[in-house]
Amino acid sequence: MKRKYIFVTGGVMSGIGKGITTASILRILESKGYSVTAMKIDPYVNVDAGTMNPVEHGEVFVTDDGAECDQDIGNYERFSGKSITKDNYLTTGKVYQSVINKERNLEYDGKCVEVVPHIPNEVISRIKKAGTVANSDFVLIEIGGTIGEYQNLLFLEAARMMNLKNPEDVLIVLVSYLPVPKTIGEMKTKPTQSASRLLNEAGIQPDIIVGRSSFPVDKIRKKKISTFCNIDPKDVISAPDADSVYEVPLLLNEEKIGERILKKLGMKPKKNQKGLVEWEKFVKRLKKVDKSVKIAIVGKYFKTGDFVLTDSYISIIEAIKHASWKMGYKEEITWLSSEKYEKDKGKLKELSSYDGVVIPGGFGARGIEGKINAISYCRKNKIPFFGLCLGMQLAVIEYARNVCGIENASSAEFSENPQNPVISAMSDQKELLEKKNYGGTMRLGAYDCELGKNTISYKAYKEKLISERHRHRFEVNNKFKEVLERKGLTIAGVNPDLDLVEIIEIKKHPFFVGVQFHPEFKSSPLNGHPLFNEFIKAATQKRS
Ligand code: GLN
Numbered sequence: 001m002k003r004k005y006i007f008v009t010g011g012v013m014s015g016i017g018k019g020i021t022t023a024s025i026l027r028i029l030e031s032k033g034y035s036v037t038a039m040k041i042d043p044y045v046n047v048d049a050g051t052m053n054p055v056e057h058g059e060v061f062v063t064d065d066g067a068e069c070d071q072d073i074g075n076y077e078r079f080s081g082k083s084i085t086k087d088n089y090l091t092t093g094k095v096y097q098s099v100i101n102k103e104r105n106l107e108y109d110g111k112c113v114e115v116v117p118h119i120p121n122e123v124i125s126r127i128k129k130a131g132t133v134a135n136s137d138f139v140l141i142e143i144g145g146t147i148g149e150y151q152n153l154l155f156l157e158a159a160r161m162m163n164l165k166n167p168e169d170v171l172i173v174l175v176s177y178l179p180v181p182k183t184i185g186e187m188k189t190k191p192t193q194s195a196s197r198l199l200n201e202a203g204i205q206p207d208i209i210v211g212r213s214s215f216p217v218d219k220i221r222k223k224k225i226s227t228f229c230n231i232d233p234k235d236v237i238s239a240p241d242a243d244s245v246y247e248v249p250l251l252l253n254e255e256k257i258g259e260r261i262l263k264k265l266g267m268k269p270k271k272n273q274k275g276l277v278e279w280e281k282f283v284k285r286l287k288k289v290d291k292s293v294k295i296a297i298v299g300k301y302f303k304t305g306d307f308v309l310t311d312s313y314i315s316i317i318e319a320i321k322h323a324s325w326k327m328g329y330k331e332e333i334t335w336l337s338s339e340k341y342e343k344d345k346g347k348l349k350e351l352s353s354y355d356g357v358v359i360p361g362g363f364g365a366r367g368i369e370g371k372i373n374a375i376s377y378c379r380k381n382k383i384p385f386f387g388l389c390l391g392m393q394l395a396v397i398e399y400a401r402n403v404c405g406i407e408n409a410s411s412a413e414f415s416e417n418p419q420n421p422v423i424s425a426m427s428d429q430k431e432l433l434e435k436k437n438y439g440g441t442m443r444l445g446a447y448d449c450e451l452g453k454n455t456i457s458y459k460a461y462k463e464k465l466i467s468e469r470h471r472h473r474f475e476v477n478n479k480f481k482e483v484l485e486r487k488g489l490t491i492a493g494v495n496p497d498l499d500l501v502e503i504i505e506i507k508k509h510p511f512f513v514g515v516q517f518h519p520e521f522k523s524s525p526l527n528g529h530p531l532f533n534e535f536i537k538a539a540t541q542k543r544s
Pocket of ligand 1: 389413420471
């Protein structure tokens with residue numbers, strides 16, 4: 001079979017669930033027996049997402065092979081259960097960088113290198129490469145941003161060129177918004193009509209339109225969209241708001257999006273299709289949970305003006321949900337800004353009303369003293385605590401200061417020459433930092449960790465050697481390992497190659513675990529993640 005390419009574009013406005021739609025189509029096509037991969041193209045000039053503040057662009061998701069990418073890659077992994085590689089993430093910056101490098105290497109044979117066609121050609125060759133690397137039947141390509149924007153035009157141009165060359169192998173999906181203004185009380189299709197026309201202006205006709213709205217798209221509206229956007233009413237797919245994003249594959253499947261895609265590409269469901277049975281069971285299970293578990297996330301990347309932006313921690317939120325559902329609970333997550341625990345330690349008492357506290361990853365000195373105070377409170381008051389990356393480093397600092405009596409224990413990240421750097425820069429990082437060589441240079445991606453027996457972590461993973469994803473420059477300073485251990489800190493996991501501390505725990509506590517890696521990136525909706533599952537278990541026991 002010739003490989004098929006499905007472009008997913010977004011109309012009217014951003015944030016309407018293009019990523020979840022792409023991830024759902026991925027799951028649906030897989031359920032019909034095909035192998036599918038999905039890629040994301042982001043229109044910004046950054047070469048990857050690694051240099052962006054999460055408040056700007058949401059979480060930076062990390063793949064096994066160390067790409068720092070958009071959170072949608074996380075959605076693709078969560079919905080498909082497969083690991084996605086760096087070939088599946090593209091940005092304008094990355095495309096231009098490689099075209100310019102090729103030009104410098106005389107790879108264009110002395111030709112004049114132009115934005116068109118050389119940039120779309122580079123995009124096309126990378127889309128094809130992603131398909132080859134994944135060896136998949138389908139490649140889904142989600143184009144970031146909204147149509148009509150200047151920034152993503154060259155990616156639409158790539159879609160147009162591919163479609164022109166092999167129309168039988170290419171499909172265009174438009175995910176568009178249908179507002180229901182309160183004052184009118186009726187679903188309006190005009191913005192979607194305009195979005196479709198904007199696509200036409202770029203030389204592209206949508207094959208399928210997914211209508212996102214607060215309500216289902218009814219027959220009349222489907223007919224209207226069909227007439228004005230030049231498609232069959234069967235190709236207008238209703239995608240109303242769902243209680244959980246995990247219901248979306250089921251909703252889209254009911255609307256027969258998979259069948260329509262296959263039909264248009266001249267294909268049939270395969271004989272060995274698994275269907276969505278496992279997914280249906282999971283959605284049923286998550287809808288049944290009634291008892292709640294209260295988890296606080298003490299962080300700093302969630303304020304934007306007057307709004308709380310949870311996108312910065314999306315994988316953590318999802319991992320908490322997966323684990324809670326697995327344990328039969330519904331998650332109740334509260335955002336607490338660490339900075340308030342700096343000014344007023346009295347406020348720490350509020351942590352007692354939660355069943356568990358998570359301190360997520362982060363960068364820079366802002367808010368860290370508040371987090372350290374929160375960790376101290378959790379340690380002393382036996383509140384289940386889970387520290388992720390920076391959260392683990394701060395737990396070590398807290399222990400060094402308050403249990404080992406190492407005054408001014410700190411991290412080399414927070415000041416130039418700390419007196420007692422219990423957290424220090426990894427040896428290969430020092431030079432990079434001096435040269436200000438920041439982009440893509442952290443310790444990134446999957447590394448092994450060997451677990452100690454008789455630890456919470458071993459109990460959770462049930463195996464000795466595990467692999468988790470990383471994104472950091474600093475590590476526990478091994479000079480302090482001896483005193484930390486002597487004073488009762490358990491080093492529960494170590495990277496065997498670098499002798500780098502990966503997990504710390506303390507005993508005589510319901511759950512006090514800090515990890516140098518990011519377990520949240522590998523949590524699956526169907527199974528959760530071993531450490532999150534164990535954390536939520538401890539939290540629910542505190543509850544009862
Ligand atoms: N800032 C810390 C480091 O670079 C932690 C990074 C993180 O939390 N991802 O090591």
